[in-house]
Amino acid sequence: MPLQAKLQSVDSISHVETGVLHSPFHSRTSALNINQQWSVWNGFASAIYYGDALLEYFATRNACAVFDVSPMRKYRFQGVEVEAMLNRMVTRDVTAQKVDTVAYNVWCTDAGRVVDDGTLFRLANDEFMLCCADPCLDWFLLSAVGFSQVEITDISDAVASLALQGPTSCALLKAMGFDGIDHCKPFQIMRFPWNGGDIMISRTGYTGDLGYELWLDPGLAEPLWDALFEQGRVFGIQPLGDESLDMARLEAGFIAPDVDFHGALHTVELHHDHSPFELGLGWIVNFKKTHFTGRAALEREKASGNYRRLVKLDIEGNKPAENSVLYADSHCRREIGYVTSAMWSPVVKANIAYGLIEAKYADGEIWAEVYHQKELRWYRKVARCLKVSKPFWSPERAKQTPPPDC
Amino acid sequence: MNRTYDAIVIGAGHNGLTSAAYLAKSGLDVLVVEKNDYIGGAAVSRELHEGWLYSNCSYVCSLLRQSIHRDLDLTRHGLMIVPYNGTTNFSRTGDYIAEYPDHDMQYREIRRHSLRDADAVHRYEADLMRYARLIRHFLLRTPADPTSFKPRDLGELVFMAKKFAGMGEEQVLEFIRFMTMSAGDYLDEYFENDLVKTLFSTSSIIGTALGVYSPGTAYVLLHHVMGDVDGAVGAWGLARGGMGAISDAIAGALKEHGGEILTEAPVAQILVRNSRATGVVLENGDEIHAGIVVSNLDPKRTFTHIMDQKDIPEDLYDKARNFKIRGSSGKVNIALTGMPDFPSLPPGHMLRNGTFQFLDSLERMERAYDDWKHGRWSADPFVEMTQSSVWDPTLAAPGHYFVSCFIQYCPAEVEGGWTPEKRDAFGDTVIDQISNYSPNFRDLIAHMEVRTPHEIENEIGLTEGNIFQGELTLDQLMFNRPFPGYSQYRGPVKGMYMCGSGTHPGGGVSSACGANAAREILLDLKRPNIVPEDDVDE
Ligand SMILES: Cc1cc2nc3c(=O)[nH]c(=O)nc-3n(C[C@H](O)[C@H](O)[C@H](O)COP(=O)(O)OP(=O)(O)OC[C@H]3O[C@@H](n4cnc5c(N)ncnc54)[C@H](O)[C@@H]3O)c2cc1C
Numbered sequence: 001m002p003l004q005a006k007l008q009s010v011d012s013i014s015h016v017e018t019g020v021l022h023s024p025f026h027s028r029t030s031a032l033n034i035n036q037q038w039s040v041w042n043g044f045a046s047a048i049y050y051g052d053a054l055l056e057y058f059a060t061r062n063a064c065a066v067f068d069v070s071p072m073r074k075y076r077f078q079g080v081e082v083e084a085m086l087n088r089m090v091t092r093d094v095t096a097q098k099v100d101t102v103a104y105n106v107w108c109t110d111a112g113r114v115v116d117d118g119t120l121f122r123l124a125n126d127e128f129m130l131c132c133a134d135p136c137l138d139w140f141l142l143s144a145v146g147f148s149q150v151e152i153t154d155i156s157d158a159v160a161s162l163a164l165q166g167p168t169s170c171a172l173l174k175a176m177g178f179d180g181i182d183h184c185k186p187f188q189i190m191r192f193p194w195n196g197g198d199i200m201i202s203r204t205g206y207t208g209d210l211g212y213e214l215w216l217d218p219g220l221a222e223p224l225w226d227a228l229f230e231q232g233r234v235f236g237i238q239p240l241g242d243e244s245l246d247m248a249r250l251e252a253g254f255i256a257p258d259v260d261f262h263g264a265l266h267t268v269e270l271h272h273d274h275s276p277f278e279l280g281l282g283w284i285v286n287f288k289k290t291h292f293t294g295r296a297a298l299e300r301e302k303a304s305g306n307y308r309r310l311v312k313l314d315i316e317g318n319k320p321a322e323n324s325v326l327y328a329d330s331h332c333r334r335e336i337g338y339v340t341s342a343m344w345s346p347v348v349k350a351n352i353a354y355g356l357i358e359a360k361y362a363d364g365e366i367w368a369e370v371y372h373q374k375e376l377r378w379y380r381k382v383a384r385c386l387k388v389s390k391p392f393w394s395p396e397r398a399k400q401t402p403p404p405d406c
Numbered sequence: 407m408n409r410t411y412d413a414i415v416i417g418a419g420h421n422g423l424t425s426a427a428y429l430a431k432s433g434l435d436v437l438v439v440e441k442n443d444y445i446g447g448a449a450v451s452r453e454l455h456e457g458w459l460y461s462n463c464s465y466v467c468s469l470l471r472q473s474i475h476r477d478l479d480l481t482r483h484g485l486m487i488v489p490y491n492g493t494t495n496f497s498r499t500g501d502y503i504a505e506y507p508d509h510d511m512q513y514r515e516i517r518r519h520s521l522r523d524a525d526a527v528h529r530y531e532a533d534l535m536r537y538a539r540l541i542r543h544f545l546l547r548t549p550a551d552p553t554s555f556k557p558r559d560l561g562e563l564v565f566m567a568k569k570f571a572g573m574g575e576e577q578v579l580e581f582i583r584f585m586t587m588s589a590g591d592y593l594d595e596y597f598e599n600d601l602v603k604t605l606f607s608t609s610s611i612i613g614t615a616l617g618v619y620s621p622g623t624a625y626v627l628l629h630h631v632m633g634d635v636d637g638a639v640g641a642w643g644l645a646r647g648g649m650g651a652i653s654d655a656i657a658g659a660l661k662e663h664g665g666e667i668l669t670e671a672p673v674a675q676i677l678v679r680n681s682r683a684t685g686v687v688l689e690n691g692d693e694i695h696a697g698i699v700v701s702n703l704d705p706k707r708t709f710t711h712i713m714d715q716k717d718i719p720e721d722l723y724d725k726a727r728n729f730k731i732r733g734s735s736g737k738v739n740i741a742l743t744g745m746p747d748f749p750s751l752p753p754g755h756m757l758r759n760g761t762f763q764f765l766d767s768l769e770r771m772e773r774a775y776d777d778w779k780h781g782r783w784s785a786d787p788f789v790e791m792t793q794s795s796v797w798d799p800t801l802a803a804p805g806h807y808f809v810s811c812f813i814q815y816c817p818a819e820v821e822g823g824w825t826p827e828k829r830d831a832f833g834d835t836v837i838d839q840i841s842n843y844s845p846n847f848r849d850l851i852a853h854m855e856v857r858t859p860h861e862i863e864n865e866i867g868l869t870e871g872n873i874f875q876g877e878l879t880l881d882q883l884m885f886n887r888p889f890p891g892y893s894q895y896r897g898p899v900k901g902m903y904m905c906g907s908g909t910h911p912g913g914g915v916s917s918a919c920g921a922n923a924a925r926e927i928l929l930d931l932k933r934p935n936i937v938p939e940d941d942v943d944e
Binding site: 005139263269 | 501750751752
């Protein structure tokens with residue numbers, strides 16, 4: 001006889017929700033998303049744009065804009081060994097990170113390939129929060145092997161978060177009563193009581209402009225959104241969707257997971273993943289600290305100099321080099337890489353892109369084969385690309401404390 | 407009957423038909439002789455109960471080489487492979503774990519059982535996919551003889567080395583390790599939750615006389631994800647009209663090129679004169695002559711049943727005798743008069759259309775195997791139930807259903823021999839298993855076909871009912887399939903060839919064995935190669 005099953009009532013089973021999930025701000029974001037244009041991010045509906053992507057993008061450069069970051073994956077690391085554990089996992093020196101600060105980080109495999117990138121919040125001596133675009137708990141638990149005093153919790157659904165970005169963002173927060181926020185330095189964290197609860201504000205973001213991220217209990221989500229838009233009206237507030245955020249981040253010189261790089265743990269083909277050096281993240285690889293995962297491989301790679309380069313490109317003409325193949329010559333004879341992200345930048349009036357270039361061609365000429373369309377008809381042109389070392393957009397106000405009011 | 411042909415193919419399984427189609431397409435005069443009154447072997451659809459069409463043996467398709475589908479114009483000959491999805495694995499608690507087609511839902515479903523495993527799936531899938539992409543390169547190629555210095559073998563070895571090197575040194579070592587592992591141990595390396603493991607484990611024991619913790623089953627897992635549906639590697643589809651539609655379409659191509667099929671014509675022996683195959687003699691005494699004789703039968707049957715021991719080298723006879731081809735699977739095909747209820751799933755839930763399994767731990771699977779080792783069918787069997795007709799309206803009238811159940815484990819021999827009563831008792835165990843989770847299932851049954859390895863052997867001629875024409879263990883794969891020294895489709899005498907699943911790349915409805923065999927035959931005949939080589943996009 002087969003082993004007996006004991007059926008339970010269908011309602012007592014925790015069936016997963018089928019279909020797309022709603023973030024704590026959904027009632028508000030969906031009201032503003034007048035065309036119901038959504039993408040799916042970690043299973044959650046994320047606005048592609050609300051009313052007009054260009055207008056919303058300009059708000060990040062000209063006024064302020066709000067992006068719902070709640071679908072981001074958030075993990076809490078707690079315990080006396082947590083600093084040592086994280087220090088072994090990420091490439092930067094965690095022991096040097098002060099309480100109430102944030103540090104952009106990557107973590108790699110033993111082979112020195114990037115698993116993911118994210119922001120590490122030091123909340124206390126023995127407590128951190130790590131935010132990343134994709135789920136990563138399995139890797140964190142593997143990385144914690146040998147550290148008995150570390151507790152790692154997925155708090156993604158317990159924390160709602162908003163990014164408020166743009167020149168008037170500080171002024172708006174002040175007007176809302178977040179006193180002292182103007183003294184918050186880049187990558188610093190401050191906490192405020194608000195509406196019977198607590199809001200944590202970090203001076204961080206993904207637009208390269210003055211901006212903050214707000215972290216709160218999901219119960220405060222709707223009142224916070226309402227307060228921001230109520231008070232924000234006079235500060236030019238706009239909701240921000242994926243499309244506009246993607247433009248802002250590219251101008252600011254930030255890379256995007258699953259766009260500019262492919263996480264090592266998901267990668268099937270050899271070399272379809274990346275090292276931090278390839279991604280231009282050498283500046284956060286710290287060889288002065290003690291051992292960390294991937295160190296030996298990264299030291300070898302750095303010494304060899306033999307790694308591809310993700311470079312910022314300024315491309316002639318005004319046709320975005322989306323999906324372009326890159327060449328060492330204008331006749332497109334020698335293929336040397338490809339474009340990972342591209343756009344026309346409305347604020348800088350430049351045709352910009354990220355290109356991943358073979359090591360030995362990194363210092364030579366770069367040409368992009370660009371396809372563009374006019375009334376459905378396709379045209380091809382070969383455009384000269386100039387390598388640029390600084391981000392296209394990095395206004396002074398993003399670094400100033402206190403920042404200007406607009 | 408005393409016509410002479412250029413080539414005779416013994417057996418109208420889909421591989422035999424594929425070989426024959428290519429030989430005919432090349433211009434040869436070809437005859438396929440089949441013992442049954444229907445064609446297709448284990449890729450067959452039959453209406454055993456009026457109004458219901460069964461995929462009697464194989465029931466889902468992924469391995470069929472797209473380049474052959476295209477090259478033989480099988481779509482025009484009536485073939486369509488349609489996708490289907492959603493697997494639910496019921497646990498004894500009444501809960502379940504499911505495989506959703508949507509990435510995010512799948513993530514949430516696994517997360518419901520284990521937070522950690524939900525993330526580990528990416529790592530697991532990427533690693534398995536790496537190996538799948540590797541071996542896909544070799545499906546439509548003749549294995550190299552690693553001891554030969556012939557340019558062709560050396561070229562093939564270089565090809566192989568390049569593909570391996572393409573994975574990187576570290577991964578080559580991982581792959582070698584993987585090939586020797588058990589599926590259970592492999593899954594244990596990634597996952598902590600038993601239900602999660604069961605969800606990914608089941609294809610490791612399909613058709614296999616091993617337990618999930620027996621070394622070598624990790625490869626069987628891979629064998630089931632190396633196929634694809636339209637480039638989605640690892641995906642499975644259904645043949646519209648049942649699996650027989652595949653054989654029928656290939657037969658259509660064969661006939662279009664002038665080939666003939668003779669059914670109800672069991673071959674008694676392959677005729678050999680002066681170390682050359684000269685034709686076949688049927689059980690009714692008829693002789694048919696041809697310079698080329700191709701056997702679609704499994705290697706054991708080919709060399710121990712239809713060849714005279716005197717015609718073949720002693721060591722080959724020995725290898726054939728020792729060939730591992732143990733039967734371990736049963737099949738129960740069921741005609742239902744309504745859709746069965748599975749009360750664990752909410753009414754109308756998307757998973758209701760999918761495949762059902764009834765398993766909640768690897769240990770239970772191992773226990774099911776223990777029964778087999780003792781010569782009994784599993785008291786608590788693993789059942790994979792595919793609701794084929796939900797996706798294919800040609801199989802049953804609206805409101806009626808055909809479900810195909812694949813069962814592990816069922817031995818080829820039971821104490822005192824198989825009898826119809828024992829066969830039905832085996833079938834009852836399967837229905838008991840399903841009824842555990844679907845209280846109204848039994849009441850809906852209009853007809854069922856219960857097949858133990860005994861029936862499978864008697865009807866299709868698969869020795870011991872082994873579904874792959876020989877086990878898929880490392881000692882019987884690649885250049886060892888079926889035996890070392892015989893992996894290039896050639897038999898021991900001139901003009902005699904093998905084209906069944908017992909040859910590389912092994913079991914499953916792939917057409918690859920048949921196509922590879924045809925390529926070798928054409929090479930020996932010094933005719934231009936017309937068989938597509940590569941099926942893999944790079
Ligand atoms: C129950 C079951 C389920 C399966 N499920 C799947 C599945 O879902 N998906 C999948 O891809 N694969 C599946 N398989 C495996 C797959 O069906 C086989 O590997 C494949 O069909 C074998 O094809 P073949 O042409 O090599 O040989 P066969 O199909 O075995 O063909 C051999 C032919 O030779 C004939 N024959 C035998 N003896 C003689 C004789 N003396 N004279 C003349 N003719 C003779 C037989 O009647 C038969 O037609 C399954 C197999 C079984 C048995």
